[in-house]
């Protein structure tokens with residue numbers, strides 16, 4: 102376990118990297134971090150953001166696809182936090198110079214209709230969802246050349262940088278929906294099944310993680326369930342995600 106002082110130092114380093122749009126080296130180059138240490142750094146990083154007036158608006162899951170898990174050599178998903186400063190309106194503009202090397206992923210978002218107590222063994226997170234929406238997640242690793250370990254990316258708030266939510270709909274079953282992402286002259290297609298075999302599994306996995314990591318889940322918060330396709334670079338112009346039967350969401354890089 103690293104000391105509290107080291108937790109604060111590493112959180113400040115990642116926070117500075119994000120705010121000054123300057124990459125940093127893998128923490129693993131100089132520190133041996135356990136997964137618990139990495140979540141402690143993430144919590145300290147979020148405390149810095151909250152200290153500047155940002156408000157937690159939800160959570161995001163990462164490494165929810167088999168391909169990404171295999172690429173990272175891991176078997177466990179990761180969770181990061183979203184804040185109001187990361188939220189970009191559907192159809193709005195997003196300034197690319199806020200980011201180091203941003204990428205965008207198509208996702209499904211869930212909205213929680215009531216507070217959830219992860220510690221309660223009878224909690225059923227699926228029944229707490231009151232709406233779903235198509236979503237875009239912008240990830241922007243703070244590490245140079247995307248060179249990071251599993252613990253590094255947890256500490257870096259799972260590369261969370263920005264998100265866009267489309268119109269909320271009351272559809273509950275979002276399994277096996279075709280997903281298309283287009284932008285930067287590229288188009289990729291996939292299915293919501295790529296998200297842990299169905300986004301509802303991401304909700305179940307989130308409940309387990311929230312329980313173990315003491316993450317509160319509140320009414321009105323957003324859950325980004327994970328990427329349905331590989332990420333593409335976020336560049337100037339329109340980026341659009343369509344999820345069959347759910348809707349579309351877009352953002353304009355400027």
Ligand code: 0L1
Nearest residue numbers: 162163164240242259260
């Ligand atoms: O959203 C995610 O899958 C979390 C990890 C992203 C890591 C990265 O490529 O920056």
